[in-house]
Amino acid sequence: MRRIFMLLAALIFLFGISGCGLRKQIIDDISLISATGFDAGEEGVIMGTITVPRFTKDQQTQTHVFKAESHTIQRNFVKIETQVQRPLAIGKIDVILFNEELASKGIKDIKDLFVRDPSVGSRVKMAVVEGSSNDVLTREYWDQDAGIYVSSMIEQGVDRGNLPDANIHIFTYALYSRGQDPYLPLLSVGEMVKANKVALFKEDRYVGKIPEHLVFAFKLLLGEVNGGEFSLREEEDYYAAIANVTVKRKIKMDRTQQQPKITIELNVESSLREFKGEDTKPKVVADLEKKFERTLTKQCEEIIKQLQELNVDPIGLGSFYRSKERNFNEKEWDAMYPDLEIKPKINVKIMEVGIRK
Amino acid sequence: MSSSVPDRLKVSPGLVFFLVTSIQVGVGILSFQTTIVEKAGYDSWMSIIIAGISVHIIIWLIYKMLMKEHKDVLDIHVTIFGKWLSKVFGVLFVFYFILLTISVLRIYIEVIQVWMFPEINLLVITTILAILIFYIVNGGFRVVVGICFLGFVIPLYLILTLLFPLEFAHYENLTPIFTHSIKEIMNASITMTFSYIGFSTLLFYYPFIKKPEKSHKYAHFGVAFTTFLYLAVAFVTFVFYDEEQIKTVIYPTLGIWKIMEMPFVERFEYIGISSWLLVILPNMTLSTWAASRAIKRLFGLKQRIALVLILVISIIGVLFLKGYHMIDIYAQVVTYIGFGIVYGYIPLLFIIYTIVLKVRKSK
């Protein structure tokens, strides 16, 4: 009995170790995809580009770029699979790019492909590209891999700069949410690739963008700013910049009337980074605060107007309304939204003026 | 075959806490959110509490019943139904525990298949896990309790992982409350009870507890902890996912882990799923132990042989179940049986037993 048992165990062990082996994905035997980009081609064709970083022994990185065209994404991958040296592995993908044309057709199906795959993480970044994503990924970024470079560029823009945070989870959340619309960073392509704008979505369709000078105010409205920077230039030789901005957002809703009135209260705290003008006396600082408030309020109003015109709600006002309103109806809200009275109320405080008077 | 147990094999009453909690928390906690949200939306946190309270009541009934003569359920069967009919009811329990083991084992392997190794060989992994179960149960009840204890304590660190998704929390998801009708909430409560069952093994290990009357409160603590755990997990999932989004996710708890990023580990779900084996091990070992013990008591078969039989049946059962839908349906059938046993059979047994004892006394 015992001997048979041992024999059985040994057999299973041998069987397990040799025959039925699982598919191995040894890290240096796979082509890790670092980024992928999708562009709309003619007649509904989708052009797919992927980048595969190649780490050499002397710690240098090269980028291998592959391209394929097809009607479906999966088919693209199959086509690329025939070009690569080692099997593709999607698990460490960092960025998914879409060009404007494709994004305006809707990206839900493409996004779902990545959401469904268990090996793709939830922190994968998504972005829209002005122009062609293939162009972004085929450029030279010194000796860095294109995918990793673009990914870190967006990441630092979110962490320190003025870009709002957006990854595949946040996008999916906003997509399903009944009171919020998604947004993504928008890369502008010129001499350099820059992550400096925001793409606005209605459902999964790209409908408009926030220009560069309004991105900071947009991030303020999302209530996300934590260490951003903003500069002010009203007259020729009057120039000031604040940094280390933190914001506390409070949304207030007045529901006495038929249509609710919404006030977005933003309490901004910051320190002065650059100032071209007189000494930073308390009066001057107070004056400066006023100026910042004025500019920001104007910018916010501009953004809100644009959002209402496009009937998109990336701020999540609908979600806020839903959490207060027992009989929330998504359609009613959508109809109501463009004509709502939404007011930003901004309160800027400059806490520090640096180490120079 | 009597239910008396020598003292050296007994465990202290405090350990009942772990026995109850560890068998309740299993594969259910990976996916219960989706099923209850489908019924009662984000009001379903109330269903978790309601289901928890109902389990408290059943535990109370079980203790009332068992403490009368300090016997296990098989002896109670004999008291009520006589020598032969009682065996039929005993066999029902045996079947239920085997089905439960298969269901837990299969769902866990399914999770591994979907998330980690799509091409894993079912026979090999099942046999290895079956050998593991055999090795544990072969050590006797003390070792089974030990696994329940360690299977609770070691994975406790996973609670910390609930803090990471809060970075993306939308607390406004939780209000307003009571947007669903009482009926919907009750409906979700019934679904939720599926995540609590399994504690009916208490009916079998009761004689193995030192001073069992003292263990009553620990059983309740156990249920209370499970309720708390489910609530905590539900809270985090609810603020992390949108109500519509959660319905599209099969394993929301695993989805939460996908967002975790630590300097040394970028994707936590692989570690999480692997260490989940420790969480489900108590489920499987305790129910196979109960089944093998019941077979021994019912038919006088050696428990070791009964155990081997059960494990062979389990392996065959696991091999038979293929594909997500089949497993899902199977799991639902098992939970319905469990529901019937816990909420139908046990209260009934309690009533009959009380009456029988009263009649006997008056005689």
Place this chain on the structure above:
Amino acid sequence: MKLFRSKKDKWNKKVSKLMKQSKKMDDLQALLEACQESNDFFHYEHTFENDTLWISYYKSIVDADVLHKAVFPYLEKESLNSLEKVQSLIPVEKTIITSNVKDIEKNLLNGHMIIRLNDQEKKCLVVNAPVKKERSISPPEVEFSVVGPKEAFVESIDTNLNLLRVRLPIKELKVKEFTIGKLSKTKVAIIYIAGLTNEENVNTVKQRVKEVEIDQVIDSSYLTQIISDNPKSLFPQLLDTERPDRAAAVLAEGKVVVMVNGSPHVLIGPTNLTEFFGAFEDYFLNPILASAFRIIRFFAVIFSILVTPIYVAVLTYHYELIPSDLFGTLISSREVVPLPPILEAIILELTIELLREAGARLPTKVGQTIGIVGGIVIGTASVEAGLTSNVLLIIIALAALASFTTPVYQMGNTIRLIRFPFLILAYMFGMVGVVICFCFMLAHLLRLTSLGRPFLEPLYPPRLKDLKDSIIRFPFSWNTKRPIQLQTQDTVRYSKKKARKKKDIDE
């Protein structure tokens, strides 16, 4: 299996045959003749002034000085007509007169000499004169400590008992001696404190020692392998120590100590897993420091067991886990390595084992050289040659280092070996395999007992009171009770009130 058994049976028969032969020699003359076949047996007639005496002894185990200084001078001028008179004249203690051949034989072989009036006489005077050749007490080498006592047990059981009694000068310290080993006749002592140690534990040890069937007991480790609860287990279930201070301390806790003549290590039981991670030096340090070191040691052991399997699992299956910043380093270090991670790991692990074995077998000075040569030259060369990746080299070196932190040598060996099943399962099923193997280990540990007491205690069964001196060490004033695991008769060590008396400010 059967083959082995039959061999064993044959061998047993041979031994018993030999025994029977010796039993036949109830005749003293035959005994002496048999002894004389050895050249180191002295059997001669010594002539004094008036009389002669027959003297016989093994010169190799008898101290001839006793004969020359304490026997002969006193007999010189006397008339020696009876053994009783001789006995009264010699100033040596514990001499006996006997004609029991068995006793005589036993004594002859244990460092006694016999004196007779003439060659035909059956009555003998047995004089105790053993030669004492033993190592002097030296500092502990295996369980070295920087602070604290510097004495270690030696091979002689009498010296060892002395070391213990000096530390516990109480009459309750009981020593029960047994002789085991058909050929070696090794003295084994079971030591405990009466009225404190649980009788059940003492009886278990006594019974197991009595039942030992073996021809030779060379060292206490022989006994460990026989009387352990589960001799097949990789984990040692009896703690062995060479420190008399540790032995004395555990006796006071209520444990049983087993001492074997000829072994500088004593066995301690019942023990538990956490004890293997505590060095005795911990008690000489501040409790906070000691706890920190114990935690470090504990994690070092976990690290040592798990790190290589996790490396193999992650690199073979779960590349998603690896932080992006690490990718460059990992891939570029593995780029030129032709072997899959598992082979790479096994080869390096085996290399480390080789180094360790070579270092242990060779004389100290050569051993050090081998360590350096192996460590530096082979390591660097294999990385240069592209046989292994340097990341793995670092990991394996660290794991080896971590495995040395266990204060008990036996446990270190276990940790060395237990890594391999983990490695293989990691290769088969990735992280799931690691966890499966971990579960097997847990189940095994749960099933283990030490003298019938649970081996995982105080972790399981959970006993908070015993946790105070396990992975962390609380101050002495907190540990006022003896471990529950031992079920001692007297549970209180010292008064909690006095130990933890608190004074108000400025009192």
